[in-house]
Amino acid sequence: MRIAVINPNTTASMTQRITAAARAVAGRDTEIVGRQPGNGPEAIEGPFDGALSVPGLLKEIVAAERDGADAHIIACFDDTGLDAARAIATKPVIGIGEASFHAVSLVAHSFCVVTTLSRSAPVIEDNIHRYGFGHRCRRVFATDIPVLELENPQSGAFERISDFIRQGVAMGAEGVSLGCAGMAEFALDLQRSHGIPVVDGVSAAVGLAETLVRCGLTTSKSGVWASPTRLHVLEKFS
Amino acid sequence: MRIAVINPNTTASMTQRITAAARAVAGRDTEIVGRQPGNGPEAIEGPFDGALSVPGLLKEIVAAERDGADAHIIACFDDTGLDAARAIATKPVIGIGEASFHAVSLVAHSFCVVTTLSRSAPVIEDNIHRYGFGHRCRRVFATDIPVLELENPQSGAFERISDFIRQGVAMGAEGVSLGCAGMAEFALDLQRSHGIPVVDGVSAAVGLAETLVRCGLTTSKSGVWASPTRLHVLEKFS
Amino acid sequence: MRIAVINPNTTASMTQRITAAARAVAGRDTEIVGRQPGNGPEAIEGPFDGALSVPGLLKEIVAAERDGADAHIIACFDDTGLDAARAIATKPVIGIGEASFHAVSLVAHSFCVVTTLSRSAPVIEDNIHRYGFGHRCRRVFATDIPVLELENPQSGAFERISDFIRQGVAMGAEGVSLGCAGMAEFALDLQRSHGIPVVDGVSAAVGLAETLVRCGLTTSKSGVWASPTRLHVLEKFS
Amino acid sequence: MRIAVINPNTTASMTQRITAAARAVAGRDTEIVGRQPGNGPEAIEGPFDGALSVPGLLKEIVAAERDGADAHIIACFDDTGLDAARAIATKPVIGIGEASFHAVSLVAHSFCVVTTLSRSAPVIEDNIHRYGFGHRCRRVFATDIPVLELENPQSGAFERISDFIRQGVAMGAEGVSLGCAGMAEFALDLQRSHGIPVVDGVSAAVGLAETLVRCGLTTSKSGVWASPTRLHVLEKFS
Amino acid sequence: MRIAVINPNTTASMTQRITAAARAVAGRDTEIVGRQPGNGPEAIEGPFDGALSVPGLLKEIVAAERDGADAHIIACFDDTGLDAARAIATKPVIGIGEASFHAVSLVAHSFCVVTTLSRSAPVIEDNIHRYGFGHRCRRVFATDIPVLELENPQSGAFERISDFIRQGVAMGAEGVSLGCAGMAEFALDLQRSHGIPVVDGVSAAVGLAETLVRCGLTTSKSGVWASPTRLHVLEKFS
Amino acid sequence: MRIAVINPNTTASMTQRITAAARAVAGRDTEIVGRQPGNGPEAIEGPFDGALSVPGLLKEIVAAERDGADAHIIACFDDTGLDAARAIATKPVIGIGEASFHAVSLVAHSFCVVTTLSRSAPVIEDNIHRYGFGHRCRRVFATDIPVLELENPQSGAFERISDFIRQGVAMGAEGVSLGCAGMAEFALDLQRSHGIPVVDGVSAAVGLAETLVRCGLTTSKSGVWASPTRLHVLEKFS
Incomplete structure (x- = not known):
């Protein structure tokens, strides 16, 4: 299976370390793909940074699904954008x-x-x-x-x-x-x-993501995380 | 006093109705200024729309403060972006x-x-x-x-x-x-x-905003709503 | 509008200070009327004092309504008698x-x-x-x-x-x-x-009282704060 | 031991029924003394009646202690005046x-x-x-x-x-x-x-009161239920 | 009435002290019968000891009921086995x-x-x-x-x-x-x-047990504490 | 890795179904070993059955550790005996x-x-x-x-x-x-x-157990789940 590990900030060295941590615990059949947004805060320190990282994070979710991801991990301890990510993703999403x-x-x-x-x-x-x-x-x-x-x-x-x-x-x-x-x-x-x-949290999230995929479980679309009807809005963000 | 009432969606008729509702209850000395983002979802229906409205909302907060606002109201019942807005504003912010x-x-x-x-x-x-x-x-x-x-x-x-x-x-x-x-x-x-x-909620928020201003109270900057250090990130959003 | 600020203890200097604090934040159209019971404890320090101040407090609520009050503030931080006051008043009541x-x-x-x-x-x-x-x-x-x-x-x-x-x-x-x-x-x-x-709390209560009056809101009479049927009992208290 | 069962309303037939219910479960060594205030509401229906019954109830607590009561029961299901009664009593107080x-x-x-x-x-x-x-x-x-x-x-x-x-x-x-x-x-x-x-509740309260007395337990005077310093205020209520 | 006070550990000196404490507060008509399991941990220090004391404790409940007990007290502060004891007993059970x-x-x-x-x-x-x-x-x-x-x-x-x-x-x-x-x-x-x-807790439990018996109250059998259908399993434990 | 899946009741067909469910989701490197106690209730329906299954369950935990298990699953939805099992096990334990x-x-x-x-x-x-x-x-x-x-x-x-x-x-x-x-x-x-x-729950527990093992996490022995000092008591149960 393929798990996208998305660092919602734009610091590449951080993305590398997170990806390495994820790989260290992933199962033999699991491919870890590290990702980070093109634009946004270099670190997430408080709710302002958190909010501004979300558009970039959501674009990575969309790209990861196109790329065949079976699950997504949001690698920020504040679980920034988790609800919005669950709404847009068709695969399970875990916050670290x-x-x-x-x-x-x-x-x-x-x-x-x-x-x-x-x-x-x-x-x-x-x-x-x-x-x-x-x-x-x-x-x-x-x-x-x-x-x-x-x-x-x-x-x-x-x-x-x-x-x-x-x-x-x-x-x-x-x-x-x-x-x-x-x-x-x-x-x-x-x-x-x-x-x-x-x-x-990164290691734990990899295990939970593998668990959900193996159990055939994905985010419920019957309630708060229903697929959004205004996907076009995301495209306006660069 | 001047209160900015920010409709975080981009539907102008909605902004007008919200502004009218605010004016109907405002005190004699209170000026209500309605605002809406230039870009973003036309309505906020669920967490995806909510998250994507926040950059535009934050830009309106900044503009309103430049314009001399004494308090801000976020006119979406989900209280979208409330924590980020409190961090960036120097004046009190109320969600409806x-x-x-x-x-x-x-x-x-x-x-x-x-x-x-x-x-x-x-x-x-x-x-x-x-x-x-x-x-x-x-x-x-x-x-x-x-x-x-x-x-x-x-x-x-x-x-x-x-x-x-x-x-x-x-x-x-x-x-x-x-x-x-x-x-x-x-x-x-x-x-x-x-x-x-x-x-x-709009009427109630006007009263609460007036209350905070008259009592000389504004958002605490000693904790989670401390002023962000990466204001430049907001400027990249259009 | 007219707001009755009721100090439930019988210390006149306290009533004066409370009234002054209320006036300092009230809106231009708001008249603050300070009140205190004729009888009862000189200060409210614990539940015994609190309970014995309530009959006098309720009599002031009744008198304030006769006097045209649009809202009532109970100026004791313990919110003594708040439920009973809400039951007897037809106008909103706020505890400080x-x-x-x-x-x-x-x-x-x-x-x-x-x-x-x-x-x-x-x-x-x-x-x-x-x-x-x-x-x-x-x-x-x-x-x-x-x-x-x-x-x-x-x-x-x-x-x-x-x-x-x-x-x-x-x-x-x-x-x-x-x-x-x-x-x-x-x-x-x-x-x-x-x-x-x-x-x-006094300042905050003035703002909340003004808010409720401007929004046309008053205490619900459909439940626990329904008007009492035994008003005559209050008259026996001096 | 002697337990005062205080009906806080002024309806004598109610006091009799409550006293009878208490006697039916009391231990052989327990004397039940029924009491009711001289003045106050005939029934306690909501917070207004509840508040106005408290002065009379507290006077009965004082009288019961003079009469040698080892514990007090407040026989109103709303537990009206329980905190004030605990403050004034030196013996334990139970609400039904x-x-x-x-x-x-x-x-x-x-x-x-x-x-x-x-x-x-x-x-x-x-x-x-x-x-x-x-x-x-x-x-x-x-x-x-x-x-x-x-x-x-x-x-x-x-x-x-x-x-x-x-x-x-x-x-x-x-x-x-x-x-x-x-x-x-x-x-x-x-x-x-x-x-x-x-x-x-009356039967249950009798058992709990007996329990506290036999265990040598009484209301803590180290905090919220400390003895009041303004006992004279109670005497003004008739 | 007869109350079984069951020490769920197997230390006889402890059982004696617990029984003495219970007798010191029991009413004149109350007989206290101390009991302890034949087998099991000598003290209950943590959840492992707690779990292993339960079969022996349940056997004592059964024996006490055969012996005419009107109520049971589990004399371990962890309330070990309380739910299982309530299920098997027909009389009320109190944990200390x-x-x-x-x-x-x-x-x-x-x-x-x-x-x-x-x-x-x-x-x-x-x-x-x-x-x-x-x-x-x-x-x-x-x-x-x-x-x-x-x-x-x-x-x-x-x-x-x-x-x-x-x-x-x-x-x-x-x-x-x-x-x-x-x-x-x-x-x-x-x-x-x-x-x-x-x-x-032992003294308090005696009073509560007497209270329930005098009020004619016993454990509800309509839900979680319904009588078990597999009583034979208990007999296999020695 | 080896995961012991312990059915705490004594019905073999149930153990087989549970083991099969566990195997269906386990990772390629994970060996699932189904287990059930020799003695105890045939089904766990309520707290009495639950309590009596624990000694047998704990013996299976001990046996599984001797057999090289890396983690344990308690396959009863009531999570019977979970705290005692965590105390006795050196490897992580999950309830379904x-x-x-x-x-x-x-x-x-x-x-x-x-x-x-x-x-x-x-x-x-x-x-x-x-x-x-x-x-x-x-x-x-x-x-x-x-x-x-x-x-x-x-x-x-x-x-x-x-x-x-x-x-x-x-x-x-x-x-x-x-x-x-x-x-x-x-x-x-x-x-x-x-x-x-x-x-x-069985499938979910397999994933969580694998997660803990891969992350190198096991039950904290610093508090409530510290290793028991009276292991000999367990040996008396057959």
Whole structure:
């Protein structure tokens, strides 16, 4: 099967890392195709960036379906544009934020999230609340290291994330959700060092996408995600 | 004071009706300026239309602030783009959906919503849940009369809305929120005919916007609605 | 329009300050009439005081309607007697507690409350929970400065409130609701000094009352707030 | 031990029936003392009656404590004045509404309530929500037979209550809470005829009051129910 | 009446202490019969122990009914096997965890729980959430003193529990639920020393059981607790 | 990888069908090993059966780990014994009930459940509430066809399930969760005939188990699911 992993921001190095993380866990028969919009914000930090990335993201969904994708992953932890993407896609769509919450709740009774910027924490809290995981989440921590700084070894990101995990454990968290696609490569080391499950949303999303495809399940078109009647509007966006 | 009432769809007759509804309740010192995007969907029916209207809506927010607006109203019942608009605006922003829920909960212990399309009902339910009014709302009904048909007297809209109000009352609703900016002109007649409060979101939003301005309150910039750092991205959208 | 602002306690200096706060934000066409009961507790500190202020408060509602009031504000942050007042009034009734929560949630994603006494905090928490704002409120703090001490510059009230606002901000609050009618005059200074919205409930209530009157909305009489059949009982209270 | 059962309305025949219902289940060592206020509404139908019964109710609490009561029961299903009574009493106070919800939830996974008037249903729903039993309650039904008509065999009360129990069972209710002190005498017959537990709040409250006294538990004075400092205000009410 | 108090673990000294605690509060007409399974875990520390104690517990329920019990108490704070016990019993069944939460919520607006092991805290939190007391509980603390060490005066249990009560009070708790049957004997001393209600679940359960029996209430057999059709399976367990 | 699919009841034909359903969706590298206890109930219909199946289920978990299983699936829709199994296993454990709710919520905004017996519906409702999917589930329907009758073509099971799906759709459900392992083979036909996603829990659980294994995630041992210290107790059960 073919899974499109769409990075909704326009930073190519990020797309490469996300694609690599996805490939590392994909099944033998699964082809991962990384994608990113031609236009839009270079990083998604808060609801403004999130909203402006959606037209480009939706164009990638359309292109991926033309290219034969069997499922789509939106590789932004805020799950930006998820409802609009589900409406336009005929194949299932998974956000890496939701994937992460689903996965961590299967291995940890309570969890904490460690994300990048403070201004993103309320977006993530709203999503957790909306998806129904509010009673499982002890706290959403923000390292206040910008997304594009995560790649930089000088940023001290690993240590700061570790500090917050320790705080989360003291509050009863039994597992961790890493709140940014750019943190994927820290997951295994953090898991080893803290001795509790640490979930990378990209990896989790690949598994969930494969699950839906193998089970023959796709987005319901009978309600809120019905196919839009005004597809022409998307074409006006470049 | 000057309040920008932004219709996020591109149908001019709708903008005119919304602007008229706003003017009918505005205070003597309040100037209402109606606005609509140059580009985007002609109506907002579901999350796809909603997402694609946001870039145009945000451009109108920017233009309105340049024009001296003291507050902004997003005149779509789905409260499309509300978080992004609050981030980019320096003045308060009110969605007509939220305005309607706030107002009806001050005059009715329980309420029902009557909206246009079935595919919009879950969007509204999600918003009601997220804002905290879930326990006050008995049901969101959909007439399945498209937004742009409401103006047409042949559509039977008034009668269909009345039928759903009767069902809502039987379920314990003590008030009604009309779930579409295009239903504003039915509000008073429905109120008279059913003997319970019937709230038009545009009118309610004008009052809430005036309230915030008079109280010297504006959107907090300390958290999720902090000013975006990538304003240049908006300029690329036409 | 004429709005009755009813201070349910019997301290005249408090009534004056509340009335002044209301006038400061009222629209040009709005007349504010301050009122207080002839009998009852001098301050409302906990549920006992709250309950005993209600007969006097209801008598003021009746008198205000006779006097041509278009709306009523109950100027106690506990929203004492709100349901009974809505039942007896034919015009809309707003509590300053609820007004404050509605207003702050329009400008802050999360908020904290700073009130006077510890014993009042659970009353406020119950109201916040009941109105549906529980997920938006990070904490209700109590300064443990009695209501009638707030006027006294020696009480150190401003500084103590400021301390709690700092704690609230550290917990993620993006705005503040001042939990006592007697704190109204601190609001703007606190807002300036902390750089986040600080809501005074009296001001917010004036705006909401004006909103309901302009929109032609009044309390639903079809349910829990139906007009009482035993009005004569009220006359026995002096 | 001595338990004061306080009917907050002024209808003596009601007080007698309530007292009899309490005596029927009290332990051998328990003395039941029925009480009613000298002044106030003859029945409690909605929040206005409820609020006006509180001063008289509180005076009975004081008198009962002087008389050596070990616990107090407020025999109105709306739990009118419960917080104020807990503040003024030094002994535990139980409302028959809350007692009923506690008891039925121990013998039925889900329950329904059958009360008297429609205008009381939202009061009861609010209480159920506030106490935490919202997810156990399928529906609050109102027979619309006034409280004082229940004694009248012509009122058809038994049959109407039975009809609603059948509806509740069809909705999944496994037990019933009778939502009015005046329905106590129907409980056992309804239980026999429907084959599911039917709880009378007065009986349940007697058991809970005995439980608290035997366990040496009384109302916490460390928070919202701290002893009031303005007891003199109560003396002004006749 | 006869109440079976079933300790679901196999430690006889624990059964004796639980039985003594129950007798101390039982009414004059109530006979308390202590019971424990022949086989199973010696203490219940976490969900594995909990699950393995259930077959033995159910056999004791059957034996107690043969012996004429009028009600059953499951004397483990985790309320292990409560649903299965209610299904097999014809008489009411009370868990001491739920009994404790019901009792404390009648005398304290908010409460904290102090239990033994950290691994049990999430079980208790889940129960509190499921029963509907989540909004009343400030925190579940674990002393990490094993159940069977509580009897040992060297364990420092009293002091450690006291420390957590102080923390709970600082978080707003107005009452305490002691989260283990083995802590019963500390309850009165803790209550005296902290000046707030401290609830022992065994005592509370005795009162609730007496209440249900006197009110003629027993477990509904119309739904989830219907009598099982495969009673023979229980006989295979020794 | 090797996944143990454990049918906790003792009906071999059921185990075979479940194993076949699991194999149909498993990845090429995944070996499915079906298992069932030697002793226990032949079907799990309500909490009594559920509790008595747990010792046998836990013995199968131990045996499966000895046999090299990389993950475990509990193939009963009630998720019987899930917490105890997670405590004793070193590899991840998935219940088919939870798997089904996770999967359906990724493809349907709202869903309904169709299960077998009425007495199981409240167990499932409790689980849905506990997992956090309560706001997504419109209703749990029971066909009242016993588990072991599903295989019988005369039972009319397909038609009865279809009827309830139609009712669920009318209530706004956009997807279906089939609430019994024995309904797996109806899933695809129902999906085709109703045009909305229909989820079989066994298939969903296989995908989730593969996801966790590929992501290197296993049950947190830091909290409620810590390894039990009394493993010897399990050996006494036959």
